[in-house]
Amino acid sequence: xxxxxxxxxxxxKFKKSVFEAVSYAxxxxxxxxxxxxxxxxxxxxxxxxxxxxxxxxxxVLSVSNDQLKNxxxxxxxAVIAEAAKKENATVVVLSNxxxxxxxxxxxxxxxxxxxxxxxxxLPNLDGGKFQVKKTAFSGKAxxxxxxxxxxxxxxxxxxxxxxKENATAVxxxxxxxxxxxxxxxxxxKEVVRATNKISLPDAELVVSAGRGLKGPExxxxxxxxxxxxxxxxxxxKPVSDANWRPHEEHVGQTGIAISPNLYIAIGISGAIxxxxxxxxSKTIVVINKDPEAPFFKVADYGIVGDAFExxxxxxxxxxxxxx
Amino acid sequence: xxxxxxxxxxxxxxxKITFTNDNTQFNTSGVQFIVNPYDEIALSKAxxxxxxxxxxxxxxxxxxxxxEPTIRKALAIGADDxxxxxxxxxxxxxxxxxxxxxxxxxxFDMILCGRESIDYNGSQVAAMVGEFLDIPSISIIKKxxxxxxxxxxxxxxxxxxxxxxxxxxxxxxxxxxxxEPKIPNMRGIMSARTKPLQVVAAKEIAQLSKVQQFETPxxxxxxxxxxxxETAKLIDLxxxxxxxx
Ligand SMILES: Cc1cc2nc3c(=O)[nH]c(=O)nc-3n(C[C@H](O)[C@H](O)[C@H](O)COP(=O)(O)OP(=O)(O)OC[C@H]3O[C@@H](n4cnc5c(N)ncnc54)[C@H](O)[C@@H]3O)c2cc1C
Ligand SMILES: Nc1ncnc2c1ncn2[C@@H]1O[C@H](COP(=O)(O)O)[C@@H](O)[C@H]1O
Numbered sequence: 180x181x182x183x184x185x186x187x188x189x190x191x192k193f194k195k196s197v198f199e200a201v202s203y204a205x206x207x208x209x210x211x212x213x214x215x216x217x218x219x220x221x222x223x224x225x226x227x228x229x230x231x232x233x234x235x236x237x238x239v240l241s242v243s244n245d246q247l248k249n250x251x252x253x254x255x256x257a258v259i260a261e262a263a264k265k266e267n268a269t270v271v272v273l274s275n276x277x278x279x280x281x282x283x284x285x286x287x288x289x290x291x292x293x294x295x296x297x298x299x300x301l302p303n304l305d306g307g308k309f310q311v312k313k314t315a316f317s318g319k320a321x322x323x324x325x326x327x328x329x330x331x332x333x334x335x336x337x338x339x340x341x342x343k344e345n346a347t348a349v350x351x352x353x354x355x356x357x358x359x360x361x362x363x364x365x366x367x368k369e370v371v372r373a374t375n376k377i378s379l380p381d382a383e384l385v386v387s388a389g390r391g392l393k394g395p396e397x398x399x400x401x402x403x404x405x406x407x408x409x410x411x412x413x414x415x416k417p418v419s420d421a422n423w424r425p426h427e428e429h430v431g432q433t434g435i436a437i438s439p440n441l442y443i444a445i446g447i448s449g450a451i452x453x454x455x456x457x458x459x460s461k462t463i464v465v466i467n468k469d470p471e472a473p474f475f476k477v478a479d480y481g482i483v484g485d486a487f488e489x490x491x492x493x494x495x496x497x498x499x500x501x502x
Numbered sequence: 503x504x505x506x507x508x509x510x511x512x513x514x515x516x517x518k519i520t521f522t523n524d525n526t527q528f529n530t531s532g533v534q535f536i537v538n539p540y541d542e543i544a545l546s547k548a549x550x551x552x553x554x555x556x557x558x559x560x561x562x563x564x565x566x567x568x569x570e571p572t573i574r575k576a577l578a579i580g581a582d583d584x585x586x587x588x589x590x591x592x593x594x595x596x597x598x599x600x601x602x603x604x605x606x607x608x609x610f611d612m613i614l615c616g617r618e619s620i621d622y623n624g625s626q627v628a629a630m631v632g633e634f635l636d637i638p639s640i641s642i643i644k645k646x647x648x649x650x651x652x653x654x655x656x657x658x659x660x661x662x663x664x665x666x667x668x669x670x671x672x673x674x675x676x677x678x679x680x681x682e683p684k685i686p687n688m689r690g691i692m693s694a695r696t697k698p699l700q701v702v703a704a705k706e707i708a709q710l711s712k713v714q715q716f717e718t719p720x721x722x723x724x725x726x727x728x729x730x731x732e733t734a735k736l737i738d739l740x741x742x743x744x745x746x747x
Contacts (some may be wrong), residue, residue: 189660250664252629253638278626279657281641284629293710294594296624308624310714317620319519320715328710365638365668368654372662380660403717408747419678426644426679429659430619433539433678434513452515457718462744464736465725475725480739486731496734498743 182208183268184236185259186219187250187278189372190370192227195342197232198272202343204272204333205235206301211269215347216240218262219254220247225351232349234342240266240354246363249370250278254362256285261356263290263330270302276335276380283334285388291367295368299339301402302331309427317432319456335380338438379428382411385439385460387430389415389453391446391467391486394497398492399447407497413437417448431456446486449474503557503650505548506610508601508627509541509576510619511569517686522714528621528716535568537575539683540616540676547615547681549580551648558582560610564591564600570699578694584701585740589704592712595624600629605635612653614674617642628675638672644679 184204184378186197201217207214217227217236221243228239240262247254259282265270271286272277275297287294295311301320303310309331312392315322379385386405392398398412405412412428419429430437432455442460447453449465449472455465458477465478484487513519514534520528526617537545548559561571561581566588573584585604591597615628620631625641632639645656652669658677678745729735740747 190744194660235553237698251638252641256633261704277642277657281523281629281639281657282597284624285639287595288598288630288633291708291710294626295711315622315716316513316519317623319718320521321719322622322713323715323717325712326710326739327712328708331528355650361636364670365640365672366665368667369665370659370662371664372628375662376661378660426677428594428680429538434624436579441740441744451518455515462740463722463747471617475727477722478725478735479722479744481725481727482730482736483727489733490729492733493736496737499734502736 180211180212180213180494181266181268182211182215182272183263183266184215185271185273186217186231186420187274187276188219188221188223188276191221191223192475195232196337197344199332199337199340200272200274200281200335201231201234201236202345203301203340204347206446207270208235210301210304211252214278216266216268218242218259220258220459222248224420229260229349229350230303233344233346235345235347236349237347239349241351242354244355246358247350247480251365251367251400252278252281252285254358257358258290258356262354264295269330271330271332273334273419275336278432279334283332287332290326290330290357292330293328294332294334295326296334298333299336302333302501304384311350314436317458318436319455329404336438338383338440346407354365377409377411377413379413380437382437384408384410384437385413385437386410386445386446387413389447390417399496401430404490404494404497407494407501415453419482444474445490447474448472449477503552505552505557505559506613507541507545507548507559507561508613508615509561509563509572510538510616511563511565511572512538512619512621514519515539515620519718525716527713535572536618537572538619540618541677542579542683543680544614544676545581546684547676549645549684550681553618560585561668562587562601562604564589564597564704566590569679573602573699574608575686577697578640578690579628579684583698583700585700585702587702587704593720594624594630595710596707598627599634600632600685600704601627601633603705604702604707605631612648615673616676617675617677625675628673631671638668638673640666640668640672643674643725644677646674646680700708728745
């Protein structure tokens with residue numbers, strides 16, 4: 180019996196969300212008195228693979244096969260399912276990332292496993308059951324799901340568990356399962372990734388702005404504030420609809436749901452569809468000139484004022500704070 | 503060309519979410535149901551691709567008869583016909599299995615879903631259907647071009663995008679950007695009433711998951727207001743009190 184965690188690499192490196200998934204998987208393995216194996220696909224060097232031991236993986240299956248250089252969910256799912264069988268895994272953990280969302284369901288079907296996506300807590304194993312809490316209704320609620328299958332698959336939400344160190348000696352093993360050529364019908368032509376930007380779904384801090392900013396030319400101060408904080412930028416739906424900002428920044432019920440440690444909402448009214456995607460943020464700050472804006476009702480801190488005066492002051496204060 | 507579009511019936515986005523029966527069931531009383539907003543995007547894309555007699559669009563829903571107004575709405579937007587698999591969708595695995603079984607016996611070139619249903623937010627159905635049918639599945643796309651045999655799609659990834667080319671059958675789940683949502687016109691609404699809606703019995707499959715309990719997030723305390731003249735104080739509070747910066 181073991182727990183298997185899929186560690187998604189980007190250009191041969193692991194992101195924080197991967198160490199978080201490993202930490203989470205390790206905690207499940209401890210609860211079940213079993214061991215934790217990680218599976219890495221693509222070219223990752225030994226130093227980087229050894230990092231996984233810091234968070235509790237005692238074994239790493241490393242798959243490096245030129246065919247698997249790019250992420251193709253159909254082929255990756257086959258490899259991970261094979262690894263689960265080889266390791267006798269009863270639980271498979273992965274990050275609920277964009278790739279994870281295309282991968283988890285395929286692994287689950289292959290293993291005839293129940294799947295919980297968007298898990299926010301460790302499974303509750305009381306009474307021999309296996310119950311996991313996840314977000315539902317776009318963050319307006321949580322659902323506790325019981326999995327009754329022999330094997331369980333869990334996709335963990337970013338920032339839900341945190342990274343926990345748990346140093347273990349790691350054994351790295353090469354794993355080369357056979358891959359079917361029919362699993363490569365989808366061909367990756369191009370990968371475009373902005374390396375200088377913090378990606379919104381994983382961000383711990385987010386600065387977001389809405390229609391109160393009046394126009395795209397005013398986003399300079401939002402970007403400056405975000406960059407001083409090391410935060411990602413986000414926006415409300417009308418802002419991306421008007422092409423002031425790209426679609427991938429749109430948060431809310433019909434955009435991305437996020438749960439950063441800090442969400443700063445500037446010139447956003449706080450409509451129910453917007454709140455749906457951000458209300459599970461740990462701390463919420465609202466800056467709005469209208470004291471009646473609904474967003475203040477769900478905020479931890481607020482400033483009633485004009486964004487064009489408050490934000491520059493905030494930038495100054497932050498610069499002073501950082502020294 | 504034949505395209506199948508999967509639509510789910512979800513509570514309107516303004517719905518205040520509450521539960522009944524000891525928080526084990528979603529309280530549907532007074533709730534308005536709509537076509538899942540992402541499925542509207544998928545449907546609009548399918549209609550676009552078939553315009554000018556290039557193909558037909560079938561919508562499929564796994565649901566009980568109460569979902570028929572939502573199916574009619576999809577027909578009004580412009581689908582040619584509809585199928586309802588007659589069962590309450592108990593989880594994504596069940597739903598995906600029903601869709602896959604239907605697609606096996608009816609030849610489709612392409613299947614489109616929404617990126618996620620706004621009720622259970624699984625983002626599971628599309629990739630599961632892909633696995634049941636052993637065809638490629640591409641999750642969370644924001645662009646789709648099709649030349650009759652090969653599709654070129656853009657998939658969202660953290661901080662960027664991936665361009666993927668796929669020939670032959672595939673399934674994709676659509677996010678914003680894929681298409682402008684179409685709004686039904688008068689003619690669409692009139693013709694929707696008489697378009698074919700076939701009801702098919704569901705097939706049995708093992709149940710692997712079950713929702714035991716719902717809860718709503720705990721309310722936040724009251725907001726701490728910082729006077730606009732003392733903006734710098736906010737930084738101190740975030741640093742010392744909230745400990746987030
Ligand atoms: C089906 C559906 C789905 C939706 N999904 C989403 C979603 O996912 N995400 C989303 O965000 N919205 C969504 N919406 C839209 C949502 O209902 C709101 O319309 C939207 O969130 C409002 O955006 P906003 O707050 O930026 O703009 P507004 O509502 O126009 O608010 C602007 C705010 O800025 C303030 N303001 C103006 N000037 C200043 C200034 N100088 N300084 C400070 N404050 C100022 C105003 O007081 C106001 O509160 C959806 C709507 C529908 C119907
Ligand atoms: N009951 C259903 N009937 C038909 N299609 C569905 C159903 N539930 C979900 N889908 C499709 O699958 C997509 C993803 O749903 P989900 O996996 O539940 O987030 C939706 O956007 C729909 O396209």
